[in-house]
Amino acid sequence: DAKTTQPPSMDCAEGRAANLPCNHSTISGNEYVYWYRQIHSQGPQYIIHGLKNNETNEMASLIITEDRKSSTLILPHATLRDTAVYYCIVPYNNNDMRFGAGTRLTVKP
């Protein structure tokens, strides 16, 4: 079973920031948090990952709470092409890539 829980769906207005939460209360000290997204009928796309510190790349920002029990993926300016299912993954021992149900993000014009 996945070690994460996410809301099943979210909406976001185009151009606004999309904030996707993830709970991972059983995370261990050396386990990373990974985020992927899947657009319909494609393989998942890597977005970002982190351990303790907040991370930012060209796609998104990842905010991890100090106790590491939850995190938030931020898409700063959502576009219609960001509509997808977003998966937060905490692999057991950093090797067990199991997917939960994810969050279906719908970006609306």
Added chain:
Amino acid sequence: GAVVSQHPSWVICKSGTSVKIECRSLDFQATTMFWYRQFPKQSLMLMATSNEGSKATYEQGVEKDKFLINHASLTLSTLTVTSAHPEDSSFYICSARDRGIRTEAFFGQGTRLTVV
């Protein structure tokens, strides 16, 4: 990001035949590859994890004699669906993890298998 190529993108086969799906890491060496199956409107279900040169570790409920996984090199893993039946029709996806310092896994584009 790194590139993982999966082939074929789609395949239709007759019931009782076998189908092989290839997963290649194009610009990195993959010590670990993962195989998933995804049914419509569901999440990805991990089928097996394979490490280069070792036998694959199958998830509970996945028949290892039906879903043959070979990870003979650092850039290639194959999944063979043997004696396919219509209920094996699904979207099969592989992913590969770099042997180096990068820890993220990269995914292929998936293979849509239809068994008729």
